[in-house]
Amino acid sequence: MNPHPDPPPQAGEGKSVWLTDPDYPALLREIHDPPARLYVNGQLPSEPMIAIVGSRHATPYGRRAAHRLARDLSDSGVVVVSGLARGVDAAAHRGALEGKSPTVAVMATGLDRMYPPEHAELAQAIAASGAVITEAENGTLPLPGRFPVRNRIISGLSLGVVVVEAAQRSGALITARMAAEQGREVFCVPGSIENPLAIGGHQLIKDGAKLVQTVEDVLDEFADLSRARARAHARVRAHTRARTRADSGPQEPELFAVWELLDWVEPRHHDDLAAAMNLDVKEVSRRLTLLEMSGYIIGDCGAVTRASRA
């Protein structure tokens, strides 16, 4: 018997799942302080889960990495868990929604208090196939203390946690620490040594977290996921082929001449390229558009870098 009868369900509010219920996530039940009750909006998936967490102030690189990894995990049949925050979390959820599996968002607030508010639509999309869950009562506000508590659920649900861009003393690092304490795997996507947001993650790698380049690096760690791994393998091989092709640049000599001058990380500007190539800027513009359309480069506010196409 439930000690408290459920209030009638309202809009933006889901059903309750108790620790004793059969559909309570099994992995979460194993941690030493599992929440007694989860409020669930949507349907909690039963597939294996992996968490992707990281900075709210992620760089475009971090958001791309999270997006791609989540999509590939989702396509391999893995449920991506994250915290619905801005930056990496949102990119992970969006990437997972592009894949074939549902995704789970763990909120720190009550189901009726969307935080951040601009993610209301994203939460709806997540709940449509997967679930938005929280242990917080309706009306719980986004107070600072709620987030570390929420993080133990993110890691508790998951077989492992992938950290993408985490500053020192960040929430993502707390999640990684909790994962380690809960006996879960910790992974990390590396960044540039010049990026302050990569410091936390690189420290994790030094401490033994596994460095992640592709979804295979994650799936390799779990014998249970061999089926998923096999599915991922073909996909990753195809991507790697595309990557190799992209990494060696475009075929057309006039486009290659521009691409060659570009860097993967450091952006360059039109004027700079025109001077380096001794070309008219309008010709540089033309070539940059063609490179951009075939996905070899990315432009952001006039700053152009190479793009990885996988």
Place this chain on the structure above:
Amino acid sequence: MLARALSGTVFGLDGVRVEVEANIADGLPGFHIVGLGDRSLQEARERVKIAINNSGFEFPGRRVTINLAPAQLPKEGSGFDLAMAAAIVSACQERSLPVDAAWLGELAFDGTLRAIRGTLAIVAHLDRLGVRRFYVPVANVAEARIATAATVLGVNHLRQLKAHWETGAALDVLSALPPAANPPVHVDMADIHGQPYAKRALEVAAAGAHHLLLVGPPGTGKTLLARALPGILPPLSRREAVEVTSIASCVGMLPAGAGLLEVAPFRAPHHGISPAALVGGGGATPRPGEATRAHRGVLFMDEITEFRRDALEALRQPLEEGRLAVARSRGHAVLPARFILVAASNPCPCGFAGDPRRLCECTPQERQRYRARLSGPIRDRIDLQVPVPRQAAGELLRTTALAESSATVRERVIAARERQRDRRPQGPWNGALTGPQLRRDAALDAAGQALLEAAAERLQLSGRAVHRVLRVARTIADLEERTDIEQAQVAEALQYRESG
């Protein structure tokens, strides 16, 4: 005793005929003005009375009443002084003034005439109504002669009119002031170091009259670039020059003695400006704002995201229609406001987005919110968006090939404008082409079409964004003297799109 003198004023930017009637009657000595005059007009009583007494006439010691007709039109300013003096003196002498003469000018206490605003507009209007002789302050003669082929008599001092009025003697035709030189061209393109990309965008903006947004951290030369734009615009046609001169005259920006202004205006309002000051408004009568002062020229809005939201919203109508309908309590006016908008802003709140040497610390949300300060309808009108990066110190010192001068660029701009004129004799320029007009004017070759479709798909361009690309590609093709738009022009145009 009654006498009439013809004069005029401006309402909005249009000349209006005003008849000044002076009546001198027995009764308590006094001087009254009726006919909806404002404070400055009530003060005319003192000016006119003292000027008359100091010019060898005697102000009548009787009851003097001035009526300004039409009575329902609000009147302001000091331009009726001369007409009032003429009417009062004539009434005293029981003579009438010629009906085809008009009198304009403000009086100083010693009887000297001072320049007034709006001479060009008033003279042009009275000329159409058949006035054949204009008495204007010497400083306004050049301006008046733009508007009329009739006799324009420059008056320096009320005393010069004494013999003319008392004996009917012919007035010596007085010479105008030496013509004032046009203000010099602002900044030459050759003086701007480096930044070929931004300069190219300026050329395209000038050639197609496209609005332009310069995005870059402070201190990278956005203001200098904007100031170079008037110098590469085509010379004003006579009709445009008359418009520009008339507006300058109405708002009191025309230098004394100046004739036709031939350089496109450049206006750079501060970001604290009120909506009324930006686009026009004012008290009982409509007053042109900065948008109208920039008519046929450049309106530069530095730090455009810092402008008041209501001021930015008020820009919509001039951006869409090239004019403003201003309604005030005493009537409404249409103010022309067809300018090229050059907006400048930081790329993000911290200013370092896209900077190779500094990491931008803004979240995507902060950047998005920052950009949202420039509302959709205004963004939709800005065809060209150009990053203006910080140049490395080494770049600034590097001696590069001599940059093109404004005169060279201007020749290409003029040629591109001529191609547009051939296509659409009635306008508009490429920057204001609508969707249906683009379908006719902006024909793409197969490769260009394919590229645009691929770009629309890959970059998720909205219909409006596609139109912006087409307008710019059309102008680039005009600069390259091509009838059809090819892939190269579409590709270049795509670089000037709004970037994420």
